[in-house]
Amino acid sequence: MIRFLLGDKEIVLEEINPNISLLEYLREKIFLTGTKEGCASGDCGACTVVTSKLDVDNTSLQYESINACIVPLGSLHGRQIITVEHLQHHESLHNCQRAMAVNHGSQCGFCTPGFVMSLFSYLKNNEIPEREKILEALGGNLCRCTGYKSIIAAAFSMYEDYIGDQFDTSEGTTIKKLAQIKAECTSAFLSENNQQYLMPRDIRELCKLLLTHPEARLVAGGTDLYLEITQGLKKIETLIDILHVPQMNSIYENNGYIVIGAAVSYSAAKATLVDLQPHLTELIERFGSMQIRNRGTLGGNIANASPIADMPPVLIALNANITLMKMDAERTIPLEDFYTGYKKTQLMPQEFIKDIQIPLNTKHLSLRAYKVSKRIDDDISSLCLAISIVREEGLIKEAHIAYGGMAEVPKRAIICEKSMLGKAWSESTIEDAMVCISQDFSPISDFRASAGYRLSVAKNLLKRYFLEENGLDNEKFRVTHYAS
Ligand SMILES: Cc1cc2nc3c(=O)[nH]c(=O)nc-3n(C[C@H](O)[C@H](O)[C@H](O)COP(=O)(O)OP(=O)(O)OC[C@H]3O[C@@H](n4cnc5c(N)ncnc54)[C@H](O)[C@@H]3O)c2cc1C
Ligand code: FES
Ligand code: FES
The missing domain is CATH 3.30.465.10 (Uridine Diphospho-n-acetylenolpyruvylglucosamine Reductase; domain 3)
Structure with a gap:
């Protein structure tokens, strides 16, 4: 069985589809439909809910925003789940809900519960509102109609008159309940028909389960694996959750x-x-x-x-x-x-x-990393470079250069690295090294980028590194989040 708190109510489940996501459970099993489904792939944030879990000493709660659409329900064992339905207290809206309304942060409203939950998570984790941190907290939430300006304004205004909420008042009780679940539940699992979700509590148990279930798939965060279920419509018979090891x-x-x-x-x-x-x-x-x-x-x-x-x-x-x-x-x-x-x-x-x-x-090493993607937030790389070149008395002593997106595996640029060793730290050394990138890699074209684009950007990133290391770090060329 698994046990968790939904708001302040304890839920115990045993026989339920072990592949079920938290979002399907909320919307289709218990009809908490305030949490929306947009993409079912972690990309839009409409399904954002917040979980709280005990810290290592069982003395405080850690709040986290998550995408309910790609989170296995089983992995919520021992946690508290807070959805948009739990925010209102008696007849009053929570500060983050009121702030969205007052600042006109919602038009069609489809994205709003997700934004509200990301704001709630921010409020729980930050003493004061700071623009850059707010942008980071909202980076996984998409709004197609309102525009972000009023939502960011809501993030600042939810702090006005905020003196705590019902979750602070009940924190002691929540900690006690979660600690009790942790202490009492020696084995946590879900099963239905021939499917199961298993949660080993230490590494020995994990090894043994893998031996008895050789066909099992491991699941950690589920942010890759669950797309096989929600997008690929796969049914996985045995899932072994490693988050409790x-x-x-x-x-x-x-x-x-x-x-x-x-x-x-x-x-x-x-x-x-x-x-x-x-x-x-x-x-x-x-x-x-x-x-x-x-x-x-x-x-x-x-x-x-x-x-x-x-x-x-x-x-x-x-x-x-x-x-x-x-x-x-x-x-x-x-x-x-x-x-x-x-x-x-x-x-x-x-x-x-x-x-x-x-x-x-x-x-x-003072490693620098460059990610090139179509969007700044919440996007997968077209290519990525991690680089460090160590110099001594003007000569290159070590070169560490590895790329993602340039081959069928993430790979070191060996010819390029070797070409630099012992050479002067100069523009001509870097330009020679840029030529070597074509010997190290033959990238492919796909829907993210063409082979030609990948090659020329990979080379240009070497030049960018050289310029930045020489102090020509042009802040003005750096792409920032949203325009203010
Ligand atoms: C919206 C979205 C945005 C993303 N953005 C990025 C991004 O910017 N950059 C990026 O690199 N990735 C990104 N990803 C991909 C994904 O989030 C990462 O690859 C993440 O680190 C996967 O970790 P996980 O714990 O969720 O893996 P899971 O989904 O739990 O597992 C992934 C695979 O690894 C196996 N596995 C997990 N742990 C182990 C282990 N310890 N030993 C052996 N096998 C194991 C699983 O069986 C599964 O096959 C994104 C995904 C989504 C949905
Ligand atoms: S529904 Fe889009 S992130 Fe979950
Ligand atoms: S208010 Fe319509 S998508 Fe945000």
Whole structure:
């Protein structure tokens, strides 16, 4: 069985389609239709709801906005779900609802519940309204009619006269109820007919389940996998949720490496990654949307083996390793050796990614990352470059250059890197290196970009890096979010 709180009411479920998304459950099983369905693929934010979960010490709640359309219902075990229906208190609208109304933030209203829930999540996580952070929080919500100006105004005005809400008043009770579920529920699962959703509580149990269910698919955030269900209309018989496995959910230092568990979300890993490489901030903030970053994991991004995934080029440029595990056997390999072909990896049956290890001795690299996509927010890359060139006394000592979107796998630009070593840090060295990109890669044309576009942008990004490193970082050329 699974147990969760819907608002303040405890729900216990056991026999229900284990592939069901949170959105289908809300709209079709319990008729909470305030949460809307737009795209069913995580792209529009109409289905945004907020979940709260216990922190590690069981002393406070962490609020997160998520896309209900691609979240497996089973993964909400042990959490509180808050939908737009729960915001009104007695006869009064919540501050974020009132602010939307007062600021004329809604016209047809289809996107409004999703925006309201993203605003609610922002309010719960931030003491004061700040424009850039508000834009980040709303980056996963689309509005086709109102225009964003009045919605952003609502984000500021929801703070006026805000002195807390019903969720603050009941926080102690919610913590107690969630802690009780955690303590009492030793095994969580859903099943119906021959389908099941299993949630191992540690890594041993995960290994054993993989042995007894060799056909099972792992699910972490579900932000890739659930598209197979909502868009591909697939039925997956056995899903094994890895989000409750503590060994895959922590970040720590070990033997000169930062180790990030494969099931750590982008939102949870952001501070560590940015501390290691400050220039990564922009790339991480442009990874999907807030809702996607709250669910999507590093392990899922790597295992999905998409040639246009954003994090593999960064991790390859940082010489990261990954640990693969199968029963008692573990092996650690460089990430760049993991990919063997288009959407193919070294993973053997029943093997999984346990963690990602980034060497601490790459801290000096000052890596830059450039994502080229059609939209700034919530878009997948056409191509992506992660680069660092280390100089000593005017000569190039190390070159770390990896691209996504330029081959069937994320890949290091080996010929380009070699061409620079020992050469002077000069425009002519960079121009020679730009020529080598054509030897390293033969990109394809697809609906995101043509081969020619990819090649010339890949080369030009090298030049951009050179200019930025030489202090010609033109802020005015940088694309920002919405015009004010
Ligand atoms: C709207 C939207 C925007 C997106 N934007 C971006 C973007 O900007 N950049 C980008 O790179 N990606 C983006 N993605 C893709 C996706 O969010 C990422 O790839 C994410 O990191 C996947 O992680 P997950 O935990 O959700 O994986 P899941 O969907 O849970 O799993 C993905 C695959 O990996 C397998 N898997 C998961 N964990 C493991 C593990 N530990 N070991 C072995 N196999 C495992 C699963 O079985 C599945 O096949 C976007 C997706 C959506 C829907
Ligand atoms: S319905 Fe569009 S993001 Fe969920
Ligand atoms: S008000 Fe119509 S889509 Fe936003």
